[in-house]
Amino acid sequence: MHLFPAAVLTITLISSCAARVLNFPVNAASRSRTHFHRGQPQQRLHAPVRLRALSRQDGNRKHVRAKASTIDIELQNLNNTVYYGSINVGTPGQQLNVAFDTGSSATWIFSERCLSSPDCHMHRKYNNASSTTLKNKLVRFAFEYFTGSLSGVWVEDSISVGGLTVENQTFGLATVNDGVYENVDIDGMIGLGFLKMFGGKEPNLFDNMVGQGLLQNPVFSFYFNRKDSDDPSSRLTLGGTNPDLYTGDFTFVDLTAQNRWQFEGDWVQLNDGEVIFSKYGFQAVVESDNDMIVGPYEDVSDLNMKLGATLLSENGYLYVYEINCDSIDSLPDVEFIVDGKKLALSSKDYIVKRNGRCLSAFAGKKNSTVKRHQLWILGTPFMRGFYTQFDKGNGRIGFAKAKHLNK
Known part of the structure; x- marks a missing residue:
């Protein structure tokens, strides 16, 4: 995935994540990624970077939030094609279903304003007006997939996964959808890859979990x-x-x-x-x-x-x-x-x-x-x-x- 710090971000995530309930096998083939085939492997990591918990300021007191040992999140199996779980977004929390993708780093969900295309209607959508902690970054994005495309704006809000709440998380709020997760009960995606979002400036959700002191170890399974x-x-x-x-x-x-x-x-x-x-x-x-x-x-x-x-x-x-x-x-x-x-x-x-x-x-x-x-x-x-x-x-x-x- 390539991120560009421009007024309009175009991100190629040619991905299987736009999973559909397949009616013909050729559609299954069309959902696999190609963006990794274009890149070249880099040197083996001999000295990996270790993520550390960051403290935060609260008035004049400095403290680190308690870290969890391990947290299990139950995932639903959609016909052996895609696995998804629940998250809560905003304050108060709004529950949505998302896929967890190790092949990308972007997090995005469908917006309540995603009304212009039929592919928006069946999904649960995030109502930004109902959240007291939302911040709009006023920068648009566009994601391209083999099964379709979606676009919207970058925003910032809290996201809770498995009882762990990440504050000030940047994610995409999709307002236009053409074929992504069509006819599937999935309302967005959590990227668990390596690249940063929003022009390479913002860490993904898992990195923020570690950076905000919510997890002891930067490991997931x-x-x-x-x-x-x-x-x-x-x-x-x-x-x-x-x-x-x-x-x-x-x-x-x-x-x-x-x-x-x-x-x-x-x-x-x-x-x-x-x-x-x-x-x-x-x-x-x-x-x-x-x-x-x-x-x-x-x-x-x-x-x-x-x-x-x-x-x-x-x-x-x-x-x-x-x-x-x-x-x-x-x-x-x-x-x-x-x-x-x-x-x-x-x-x-x-x-x-x-x-x-x-x-x-x-x-x-x-x-x-x-x-x-x-x-x-x-x-x-x-x-x-x-x-x-x-x-x-x-x-x-x-x-x-x-x-x-x-x-």
């Missing part, structure tokens, strides 16, 4: 369940991890870019040990609001052929594959080798059911490389298999086996 199973509820844990939701030890890898949750892996193989691609290493970005696993077209095509999948659709950007639903239980695990360890993804996680069809979560994209390394985008199908820890303080990401109750 996701557990994503399966819609058709007896898994425990999906969770976003702020400030650390929830040991009840994973088994075994974490596999940690350092970040290889300073502006996104990107790491380097070794190769990818089937569970019979056959290396099918990326034998010379790959780069991967983890995105919590992307319902696909996107990789280089040639390798993904080869993988889907070995899985018995056939090409279903392509839209000039992504190639999407379908597989016989009766074969799911007999499919092999797909193993991502990271730091010499196997991260085995089962067919229950990488096969996604849509409208009576079974789709492979592995979608192909042409020209998917960064500095001669193959680039993968690991979305929610990957994160269903692995409890994922995002450690901002140490510049690393960790994976542990998700504790599914019904394997």
Whole structure:
């Protein structure tokens, strides 16, 4: 994502976050990001920046607000495509549903003034006139997505997540919407990426949680369940991890870019040990609001052929594959080798059911490389298999086996 300090901010967030209830598989393909494919990976972070709690002034007294250990936020599963939770915005708080996205840093919600397009009507909207703590920054924004676009103004107000209230948080207030979160009960997005908002001046919500002394550790973690199973509820844990939701030890890898949750892996193989691609290493970005696993077209095509999948659709950007639903239980695990360890993804996680069809979560994209390394985008199908820890303080990401109750 690129931010420009201009009177009108245009931000390209080509993203899956504008999630819809899919009626045709090609729409699923069109919702994955491309903006990470344009960038180049930066040097590995050897000395990560550690966030520290900031004190604030209250009259002549200086104090730091009490820090929480960890906070669990329950997330709703929308047909194994997107996961969302509730926040409260303003004073008094107005409850809204938002997606939490590690692939971007911007926070935005729909405004009560978003009345000009049909795509505004079904959403709950923030009434800025009802909040006593709102501040208008008088600068407009425009966000572009594959499924549509939205625009509005930057504002500042309090946002509460899991009982933690961030004061003076900058976010976008969308007044015009064309296709973003169409027919979905989601009213906005919380970005959990690295870049600052509002021309690079304002920290995102999670950084403010740490900076305002609300959390002890700059760490958050996701557990994503399966819609058709007896898994425990999906969770976003702020400030650390929830040991009840994973088994075994974490596999940690350092970040290889300073502006996104990107790491380097070794190769990818089937569970019979056959290396099918990326034998010379790959780069991967983890995105919590992307319902696909996107990789280089040639390798993904080869993988889907070995899985018995056939090409279903392509839209000039992504190639999407379908597989016989009766074969799911007999499919092999797909193993991502990271730091010499196997991260085995089962067919229950990488096969996604849509409208009576079974789709492979592995979608192909042409020209998917960064500095001669193959680039993968690991979305929610990957994160269903692995409890994922995002450690901002140490510049690393960790994976542990998700504790599914019904394997």
